[in-house]
Amino acid sequence: MKNSILHLIFLIIFTGCGSVSKENPKLYELKSYQFKNIDPKGYKILKTADEMIKNRVIIRGSCWDFVNAVYEKAGFPKQKRVTIAKTSKRGSINPKILKPGDWIYHINLSYRNxxxxxxxxxxxxxKNKKALTISYAGERRKTPARYKIYDLSRIYTVIRPE
Known part of the structure; x- marks a missing residue:
């Protein structure tokens, strides 16, 4: 009980690029049967990120550094990525183009925009642009990535493994 309370306090105090998720991450653990029909490259990204979450890997740096590390570890360095869509930060890309494993840049509407x-x-x-993502808080915290639901109404860049 004491450990649970301390863990809860830790999560509340140390938030970063996002607020503490109210969703239970265990509900969203990556299962291969959920992604039978996705592109193998996207699956490789998701599987790599899931392994990093399970192993509680900490990347020194920001959310960008974490996603970059996932892509690198999955075998997709910068030259093996393609920008699918890009707009100004005030705009928004058509969300229908998103595929599992895509690297998205978006405005975090739940945390200071x-x-x-x-x-x-x-x-x-x-309909309400709520999506499950793999998210890393960064901000010099020693917290692993997690599954988190975000409002993706303001996506401004989409990158895909090539």
């Missing part, structure tokens, strides 16, 4: 990088997993509520 800051720029945020994450990995798209799947839509939870497309």
């Amino acid at each position: 800051v720029e945020h990088s994450a990995i798209f997993v799947k839509w939870i509520d497309f």
Whole structure:
């Protein structure tokens, strides 16, 4: 009980690129059967990120550094990535183009409207633009990435493994 309370306090105090998720990350653990029909490259990105979450890998740096590390580890360095869509930070890209494993830059509407990088997993509520992502808080915290639902109403860049 004491450990649970300390863990909860730690999560509340040390938030970063996003607020503490109310969703239980265990509900969203990556299962291969959920992604039978996705591109193998996207699957490789998701599987690599999932392993890093399970191993509680900490990347020194920001959300961008974490997603970059996932892509590198999965075998997709900068020259093996393609920018699918890009717009100004005030605009928004058509969310229908997103595929599991895409690297997305979006405005984090739940945390100070800051720029945020994450990995798209799947839509939870497309109509309201709620999606499950793999997100890393960064901000010099020693917290591993997690599965988190974000409002993706303001996506401004989409990068895909090539």
